Amino acid sequence: MSDAVATQYKPLIGHSISELESFAESLDEKPFRGRQLFDWIYRQQVDDFSKMTDLSKSLREKLSKVSTHPLKMLNREESLSKQTRKFLFEVSGGKMIESVLMKEGNRTTVCLSTQVGCAVDCDFCATAKMGFVKNLTAGEIVDQFLQLQKISDQKITNVVFMGMGEPFLNYKNSIAAADLLHHPRGINMGAWRVTISTAGVAHKIKQFSDEGHPYKLAVSLNGSTQNQRLKTMPITKVYSFSDLIKTSKDYAYHSRNRVTFEYVLLDGVNDDPQDAEKLNRLLNSIDCKLNVIPYNEIGGPYRRPPDIRIKAFLHPLKKASFPVTVRWSKGQDIDAGCGQLATHLEKVE
Numbered sequence: 574m575s576d577a578v579a580t581q582y583k584p585l586i587g588h589s590i591s592e593l594e595s596f597a598e599s600l601d602e603k604p605f606r607g608r609q610l611f612d613w614i615y616r617q618q619v620d621d622f623s624k625m626t627d628l629s630k631s632l633r634e635k636l637s638k639v640s641t642h643p644l645k646m647l648n649r650e651e652s653l654s655k656q657t658r659k660f661l662f663e664v665s666g667g668k669m670i671e672s673v674l675m676k677e678g679n680r681t682t683v684c685l686s687t688q689v690g691c692a693v694d695c696d697f698c699a700t701a702k703m704g705f706v707k708n709l710t711a712g713e714i715v716d717q718f719l720q721l722q723k724i725s726d727q728k729i730t731n732v733v734f735m736g737m738g739e740p741f742l743n744y745k746n747s748i749a750a751a752d753l754l755h756h757p758r759g760i761n762m763g764a765w766r767v768t769i770s771t772a773g774v775a776h777k778i779k780q781f782s783d784e785g786h787p788y789k790l791a792v793s794l795n796g797s798t799q800n801q802r803l804k805t806m807p808i809t810k811v812y813s814f815s816d817l818i819k820t821s822k823d824y825a826y827h828s829r830n831r832v833t834f835e836y837v838l839l840d841g842v843n844d845d846p847q848d849a850e851k852l853n854r855l856l857n858s859i860d861c862k863l864n865v866i867p868y869n870e871i872g873g874p875y876r877r878p879p880d881i882r883i884k885a886f887l888h889p890l891k892k893a894s895f896p897v898t899v900r901w902s903k904g905q906d907i908d909a910g911c912g913q914l915a916t917h918l919e920k921v922e
């Protein structure tokens with residue numbers, strides 16, 4: 574294998590079926606060898622070429638020049654409840670990301686990162702404090718799933734793109750990763766089990782809708798008016814609150830998929846029962862679900878509301894025409910709750 578080919582395809586995880594066919598051809602092999610590689614990597618989830626028994630010995634020897642995994646796992650932590658585990662990975666360039674594995678009954682969900690750091694700068698979020706560092710490749714996104722599936726004692730049933738970063742500011746690679754998770758000849762994760770979450774990059778929601786991607790969409794709303802949202806989410810300056818609501822509504826209408834609005838509840842900021850009343854009116858005509866997330870503190874100025882205020886906020890939502898759920902984030906003892914992911918370490922060479 575020439576060095577140029579080895580560099581182009583290294584590591585193999587992240588390549589689509591057609592790219593692996595081209596890879597096989599560049600090694601003077603038939604394209605079906607690329608399809609076999611796709612099957613081993615994504616469906617059978619085998620990462621050792623010597624175990625890919627239907628590949629010829631000569632091909633396996635050629636493959637020794639490339640690696641499979643783009644990520645190196647550096648650390649893992651487990652919550653006291655043992656239901657949540659957080660993982661630290663090294664990505665190319667020696668930067669770090671975190672991913673979270675959560676168990677709840679028969680459901681095992683992995684929360685994937687799509688960027689190192691984030692440029693969106695939500696005021697309540699630990700990742701925002703890192704600033705934007707870089708986009709992850711599709712391989713770096715999907716490898717979080719593959720490595721965690723390998724060590725999980727249960728099959729991963731759901732994937733959420735809600736870790737570090739804004740998936741729609743790394744749109745192409747996030748969609749390519751979702752397509753690899755969903756591919757019927759590979760991991761074969763049902764599209765309804767893959768949720769992509771955005772802080773509200775409205776033109777990308779429109780693109781996502783126009784392109785007809787089958788994955789579920791979640792939108793971080795976190796406010797009931799333009800001014801209130803602007804206080805914690807500066808992105809509202811660029812994509813106004815009303816635009817976001819309209820784009821989300823259009824998405825739900827055209828895709829016939831229910832949109833999930835996430836609402837991080839912050840003490841004294843957006844937790845007034847009148848905010849809940851406003852949400853009732855605002856979301857009434859949208860095919861949606863509202864997910865209320867009492868804030869996970871990260872040592873900054875924001876607090877989680879006391880239980881009595883959370884209850885008071887939820888009360889008006891009892892008459893909502895859309896489903897409302899409360900997500901009591903798990904794994905706060907290891908900073909693995911929503912909005913708590915951040916890496917502080919650079920690789921020590």
Ligand code: SF4
Nearest residue numbers: 691694695698701738
């Ligand atoms: S909440 Fe999401 S979009 Fe906002 S800064 Fe954090 S990672 Fe970025």
